[in-house]
Every structure is written in C-alpha cells, then in structure tokens.
Amino acid sequence: MSDFGLRGYQEEVVARALRGENIIICLPTGGGKTRAAVYVAKRHLDTNPEGKVMVLVNKVHLVDQHYSKEFMPHLGRQYRVVAVSGECDEKDFFGNVVRDSDMIICTAQILENALINTEDSKHVKLSAESPTNKVTVHHRRSFPPPLATDITLLIIDECHHTHKEEVYNKIMRRYVEKKVRGERPLPQILGLMALPGTGGARTLEKAVEHVLQICANLDSAIVSSKLCVHELKEKVPRPVKRFDIVDQRHKDPLRDHLRQMMERIHDFMGITSDITLRETGTQEYETDVVLLEQHGVREDNRLLAQCALHLRQYNDALLINDTLRMMDAYTSLADYYNTKVASAIDGTDRFLLALFQENKTTLKTIARDTRFENPKMDKLQSILLKQFGPSTNSKGIIFSKTRKSIHCLQDWVLSNLALQEAGIKAATLTGSGSGISYMTQGEQKETIQKFRKGNLNLLISTSVAEEGLDIPECNLVVRYGLLTNEIAQQQASGRARARDSVYSVVAQAGGREVRRELTNEYLEELTDEALSKVQSMSYQEFRAKITKLQEEEVLRRQLMQNLTLDKKNCYSADNIQLLCRNCFKPVASGSDIKLVDNSHYVNVNPKFAGLYKRGGQVFMERSFEDWEPGCTINCGKCGKHWGCEMKYKKVALLPNLAIKEFALQIADKRMTVKKWKNVPFTVNDLNFSEYCKKNFLDLSN
Numbered sequence: 190m191s192d193f194g195l196r197g198y199q200e201e202v203v204a205r206a207l208r209g210e211n212i213i214i215c216l217p218t219g220g221g222k223t224r225a226a227v228y229v230a231k232r233h234l235d236t237n238p239e240g241k242v243m244v245l246v247n248k249v250h251l252v253d254q255h256y257s258k259e260f261m262p263h264l265g266r267q268y269r270v271v272a273v274s275g276e277c278d279e280k281d282f283f284g285n286v287v288r289d290s291d292m293i294i295c296t297a298q299i300l301e302n303a304l305i306n307t308e309d310s311k312h313v314k315l316s317a318e319s320p321t322n323k324v325t326v327h328h329r330r331s332f333p334p335p336l337a338t339d340i341t342l343l344i345i346d347e348c349h350h351t352h353k354e355e356v357y358n359k360i361m362r363r364y365v366e367k368k369v370r371g372e373r374p375l376p377q378i379l380g381l382m383a384l385p386g387t388g389g390a391r392t393l394e395k396a397v398e399h400v401l402q403i404c405a406n407l408d409s410a411i412v413s414s415k416l417c418v419h420e421l422k423e424k425v426p427r428p429v430k431r432f433d434i435v436d437q438r439h440k441d442p443l444r445d446h447l448r449q450m451m452e453r454i455h456d457f458m459g460i461t462s463d464i465t466l467r468e469t470g471t472q473e474y475e476t477d478v479v480l481l482e483q484h485g486v487r488e489d490n491r492l493l494a495q496c497a498l499h500l501r502q503y504n505d506a507l508l509i510n511d512t513l514r515m516m517d518a519y520t521s522l523a524d525y526y527n528t529k530v531a532s533a534i535d536g537t538d539r540f541l542l543a544l545f546q547e548n549k550t551t552l553k554t555i556a557r558d559t560r561f562e563n564p565k566m567d568k569l570q571s572i573l574l575k576q577f578g579p580s581t582n583s584k585g586i587i588f589s590k591t592r593k594s595i596h597c598l599q600d601w602v603l604s605n606l607a608l609q610e611a612g613i614k615a616a617t618l619t620g621s622g623s624g625i626s627y628m629t630q631g632e633q634k635e636t637i638q639k640f641r642k643g644n645l646n647l648l649i650s651t652s653v654a655e656e657g658l659d660i661p662e663c664n665l666v667v668r669y670g671l672l673t674n675e676i677a678q679q680q681a682s683g684r685a686r687a688r689d690s691v692y693s694v695v696a697q698a699g700g701r702e703v704r705r706e707l708t709n710e711y712l713e714e715l716t717d718e719a720l721s722k723v724q725s726m727s728y729q730e731f732r733a734k735i736t737k738l739q740e741e742e743v744l745r746r747q748l749m750q751n752l753t754l755d756k757k758n759c760y761s762a763d764n765i766q767l768l769c770r771n772c773f774k775p776v777a778s779g780s781d782i783k784l785v786d787n788s789h790y791v792n793v794n795p796k797f798a799g800l801y802k803r804g805g806q807v808f809m810e811r812s813f814e815d816w817e818p819g820c821t822i823n824c825g826k827c828g829k830h831w832g833c834e835m836k837y838k839k840v841a842l843l844p845n846l847a848i849k850e851f852a853l854q855i856a857d858k859r860m861t862v863k864k865w866k867n868v869p870f871t872v873n874d875l876n877f878s879e880y881c882k883k884n885f886l887d888l889s890n
Contacts, residue, residue, distance in 0.1 A: 193263075196424060198417035199225045206379055207232055211409040213348060213380035215720070218656070218683025219425045222381040223259050226344050229379055230260065233342045234268055234291060241287070243376075244294040244344040247357065248620075248653070249274050250633045251346065256294050268292055273299055274630070281814050284312045287340075297345075297356040304363060305787065315340055315364055316374045340376040347656050348380035349676060351406045352388070361406050362746060368408060369743045380407050383656070383683065385720065386676040387712050396719035404723070405738035410731065411720060428666065428685035428692040432706070433572060435564040435697055443515045443555045444470065444507060447522075450548055451503050457540055458496045470507035472672075478504065486852045487859045491773060492537045499541045509594070512670035514563060515556040517597040523549070532828040534772055566601065568695055569669060570608065576665045576691070577611045577646065584640070585665035586648045588655065588681050592619050592627070594670060595649045602647070616640075618650040630811075655680040662686040667693045672705045675712040759869045766854040767846075770861070771829035775854065776800050779868075782846070783875035786815065789835060790865045790872060791843035793880055800825050801844065807833045841880065 256272035268291035273279045283303045303313035351357040388399035467473040478497045485494030510518035602615045639645045666685040696702035762779035781794040804821035819834030832846040
C-alpha cells in the first residue's frame with residue numbers, strides 16, 4: 190500500500206474492503222476517500238480477473254473529476270477505464286460500454302436508467318444471470334463481451350444520499366430486494382462519505398436508528414479511523430471557526446414598507462381565523478403561503494391563490510433585503526412584476542399590479558438610500574479585504590443559499606472598487622440545468638479549472654461546491670445567509686484546507702444563522718456518538734439489526750407499490766381535466782396525456798396547440814437520441830408557463846407539460862400534485878405508430 194501512497198489511516202479503513210466485505214468509508218472532507226477507493230478498485234481488478242467496477246457519483250462534474258484526477262491515472266494503463274455522463278454519446282449505448290470496459294465512472298441516474306431499460310445495447314444488470322459467462326482480463330479485450338453484465342464492485346460516492354427517493358437508494362433497493370430473496374451473485378459495495386448525519390434526529394437513540402438505516406440501505410458497515418486518528422487530524426486540520434456578528438439595522442425602511450404592502454394584501458384577501466400566517470420575512474411564512482396557494486386552487490378561490498403567489502414574492506424580497514443589498518431586493522420584486530404587466534385577467538390581478546405600481550417609486554428611492562444599507566455587506570467586505578490583497582495568494586469560497594443570491598453577490602464584488610483593488614477575481618458556481626441562472630456542465634468545468642489555475646481566486650457558490658469537488662486548498666470559507674444541516678456544514682468547512690484557514694459565519698447577533706450553526710455542532714457530536722455506538726455492536730447484533738431493517742423495507746416497498754397502483758386506478762383518465770393553475774381554465778383531458786420514453790408527459794390532442802402561445806426557443810447543452818427541445822409554451826389566456834414543446838423522432842411536435850403548472854379537476858373535487866407520478870390516474874405510453882396514423886403523418890418521410 191505504501192507504494193500506492195496511502196496514509197496509515199487510509200490503509201486502516203480499506204482493510205475490510207480488501208477482504209471482500211461491504212463497507213462505507215467515513216473520512217472527513219480532504220481525507221482522501223477517493224484515493225482509498227482507487228486502491229480498493231485496483232486490488233479488486235488485480236485479484237479478480239472476472240471483476241468489473243462501477244463508480245457512481247451524484248453530480249455530473251464529478252464524473253470527469255474522478256476519471257481524470259484519480260482512477261484513470263492509476264488504472265488506465267492496465268485496465269479500460271471509461272467515464273460516461275449525460276453530455277456524451279456513450280450513454281445511449283451504456284450496456285455495450287459497460288460490457289466492453291473494466292471500470293465505468295458515471296452518474297447514478299445513468300445506471301438507474303440502464304437498469305430499467307430493456308434494450309440489449311442499453312440494459313445493465315447489477316449482477317450476471319450466471320457466474321460462468323465471464324472471461325479473463327486478457328481475453329475480455331480480445332473476444333466478444335458476454336451478454337449479461339456482472340458488476341462485481343459498486344463504489345458509491347457521497348453515499349449519505351442513499352435514502353428516501355434519492356437515485357442512489359433506488360439502485361440499492363434493487364440490491365437489497367435481491368439479497369432478501371436470496372439471489373446471488375451480488376456486487377461488493379464500497380460507500381464513501383464524510384458524515385452520516387443524524388437524519389434530523391435530536392436524541393442518541395434516534396440518531397443510532399438513522400445510522401443503522403444508512404447501513405441497511407447500503408448493506409454495509411461504516412468504517413472510520415480508530416488507530417491513526419492523530420495522523421488524520423494532521424492531514425485534515427480543522428479551520429479556525431469564527432462568527433462575524435453584525436448588529437441589527439437601526440432602521441430598515443425597505444423592510445417596513447414591504448411589510449405594509451403585504452398587510453394591504455392580507456386585508457384584500459380578507460384573512461379569516463382559519464388561515465394562520467407566521468412572521469413575514471421568514472422561511473416559515475414562505476411555507477405558509479405555499480400551502481395557502483394550494484388551498485386556493487383546491488377551493489376554486491383564485492383571489493386566495495393569486496395573493497399567496499404575490500405574497501411569496503414579497504417574502505423573497507424581505508429575505509433578500511435581510512442578506513443582500515436593498516437594491517437586490519427591489520430588483521427581485523420589480524423583475525417579477527415586469528413579467529406580470531400583460532397578464533391581468535380579473536380584479537385580483539389588477540389590485541396586485543396596481544399596488545406595486547403605486548409603491549414602485551418609493552421602494553426604489555428607499556433602496557438607493559445608502560444610510561440604511563445592509564450591515565452584513567459591510568462585514569463581508571471587511572472579511573474579504575482582510576484575506577485578500579494585491580500581494581497575497583489567497584483563495585476563498587462564499588457559500589450562499591440561492592442562485593439569485595450568488596449572482597447578486599458577484600455583481601456586488603465586481604462593482605466594489607475596494608474589492609477590485611484588492612485583486613479579487615470572482616465568479617459564480619451553480620448547479621447545471623436549463624435557464625439563465627444555471628450553468629452548463631462546460632461552464633462549471635471551465636470555472637473550476639480557472640479557480641485551480643489561479644485565474645480566479647474567489648468562488649461564490651451554492652451548495653454545489655460543498656461536497657465532492659476537488660478544488661484547491663482555500664484560505665477562507667464564508668457561510669453567508671445559509672441555513673443547512675450538519676453534513677453540509679462539515680463539508681463546507683472542509684473546503685478550508687490550507688494551514689491557518691478561516692471558516693467564517695456572517696450573521697446578525699442572535700440570528701437564525703448563529704443558532705443553526707451551533708445546533709449543527711451539537712448534531713455533529715451526536716453523530717459521532719451514534720456512529721461509535723453502532724461500531725461497538727458485535728457482528729451478529731449489527732447484521733441482525735440491518736437485516737431486519739432490510740426485510741421491513743422490502744415489505745414496505747411492496748405495500749407502497751400496491752397503494753400506488755390502487756391510486757393510479759382510482760379514476761379513469763377520461764374523467765379528469767387539467768386546468769391552468771393560474772386562471773383555472775380547463776385545457777386538457779387526462780386521456781390526452783401520454784408518456785414518452787418513461788420520462789416525458791406530452792399532450793397528443795392536436796386541438797391543444799390552439800390553447801397556448803409559444804415563447805422563446807429552449808436550448809440545452811446536451812443532445813438526446815430521439816428528441817430535441819422546441820419553444821416554451823404558455824397559457825393563451827393568462828400567460829402561465831406550462832412547459833415546452835419537444836420535437837420527437839424528427840416528426841412530431843409534442844407539448845411536454847409540467848404537472849405542477851396545472852390543477853386536476855375530478856368531478857367536484859380539485860387537487861394539485863408536484864410530480865406526474867402522483868396523479869391519480871394511469872398515463873399510458875405513447876404508441877408512436879398509432880399517433881402518426883391518427884394525425885395523418887407519412888412515416889416514410
């Protein structure tokens with residue numbers, strides 16, 4: 190192991206994996222979990238000629254990172270190592286790629302899709318049907334691959350995400366079901382995590398239950414360093430934690446004015462005693478108005494639903510005002526109303542639009558008054574100026590909650606003369622997706638490379654940079670307006686790896702950020718206690734407990750599947766209408782909806798095209814085998830966004846709908862759902878041949 194460069198604590202935690210056991214390596218951020226996994230993978234392939242290793246990650250940018258920085262350099266000369274993500278063509282023939290390779294690094298969703306897909310070129314199995322259809326290392330590069338895929342080692346990065354409906358857990362459910370049924374062979378499991386967390390538990394008993402559940406989900410024991418703790422602490426020093434506290438604003442006229450406007454909306458709504466709204470400017474208030482909007486839709490009360498939507502925007506502005514500049518809060522609200530100018534369809538809309546227009550000038554004037562600016566911004570500036578300077582070589586990360594907030598912070602840094610003179614070169618880092626506030630995978634990669642090379646020295650990031658990213662050692666990590674759990678807190682802290690680095694929490698005296706950080710410290714201690722308790726169990730006791738949890742989970746899933754099937758059969762699709770969630774206009778029947786490629790819900794009724802307006806063209810970084818995006822679609826009456834068109838098989842232009850933008854009318858009952866899987870009727874697969882015949886399309890063209 191020493192030839193491979195492993196430290197003593199890494200050798201300690203991989204020992205059981207080298208004996209073929211299922212384990213979860215638990216090491217802090219920066220402790221070298223991935224390097225330990227590389228060594229296990231190499232030994233697995235070296236000693237098992239029939240072996241095949243798959244590495245799963247939960248974020249696209251980690252595919253290339255693990256491939257180029259860890260697995261390819263150490264294994265590429267001897268074994269065929271491939272990286273597959275959503276942006277490469279290999280995903281369309283994933284089954285073939287797996288059969289032709291020794292090691293595959295991919296996102297978990299790609300494997301999940303392959304486990305479901307029945308086409309030979311795309312399908313993958315967790316294990317082979319027979320252990321005899323394998324060949325030697327030498328021969329597997331010379332002869333045709335076997336028809337069945339056998340993954341002998343499955344490495345799961347950031348495996349604390351293996352819970353609930355996360356894609357990791359969907360994959361592992363199949364594994365556990367096979368195990369409970371006695372099916373063999375099954376791949377060896379190697380999980381990697383920094384901290385299991387408590388899962389929201391506040392007592393040791395419940396925290397132990399959470400840790401055991403993770404072990405059951407992964408069919409693995411958690412292994413951490415016991416003998417080489419001193420070496421680990423030397424390798425991964427904790428940064429100096431500092432609470433940078435600011436006093437509450439003496440006056441906050443923007444907050445006061447926004448709250449007055451919200452009170453006027455409350456009065457207009459005629460709030461009764463059965464409606465309870467908590468304090469404005471809080472996450473709790475946001476939860477209340479989200480539920481209020483849903484209640485309004487279900488009760489056919491458009492006044493209630495629309496007022497709730499607008500109140501959420503005002504509450505967002507209050508939250509922004511609490512964290513960022515006053516002008517950022519004003520701009521957020523103004524941008525929302527700029528999109529609403531032409532969408533008034535009744536008295537409710539006219540009141541809400543008029544309220545903003547009447548107060549627009551006053552709000553803007555207040556937002557420009559520097560006497561009342563947010564003191565947190567001054568504190569953040571002083572923190573950055575203390576760390577950065579023209580002659581320093583510092584690197585830092587600011588973590589903030591939303592994509593909107595990090596773009597506002599970047600604008601502030603770029604327009605701040607003092608920060609620019611200090612040599613700060615900042616860029617944002619967000620998750621990938623569509624829309625102007627997201628980054629493409631290529632943009633993410635380019636930003637991280639610039640940060641590594643020193644072309645950038647400050648990242649302003651959402652939680653995307655908290656875990657997994659291989660970024661240079663930072664001198665400064667700032668948590669700014671962010672409330673997260675103990676796992677995210679430890680991972681963010683772990684980004685400050687340079688000697689004498691600082692982990693700063695900018696917060697108002699006695700504010701929620703301070704309370705949350707202190708709570709997370711207690712939860713981290715509780716996690717350590719729970720982990721020690723689980724690790725002290727005898728082998729027999731531990732296996733008995735997780736086997737019981739696994740058997741219970743299999744039974745629960747069977748019950749849930751039966752209940753879901755019953756729910757799908759509750760109503761006929763013909764008896765359900767889809768209503769625009771904004772104006773409540775009936776626009777489609779449930780029978781108009783068909784399922785394409787197990788992921789897209791489209792309206793196949795040609796008359797539907799007359800009910801919506803096309804918007805701008807949707808552009809996506811990646812391409813797809815059978816379809817390409819078209820234009821956005823919006824309600825022809827009120828302008829509500831419904832989804833986008835998709836051109837399917839170069840022939841059919843199909844409206845691809847987001848169910849969260851609609852309400853479901855079932856007789857005299859109305860309901861809302863967030864996802865298509867929750868609708869109370871069966872959506873049948875699209876029969877493309879029948880669709881083409883019905884719509885008089887010539888299939889020969």
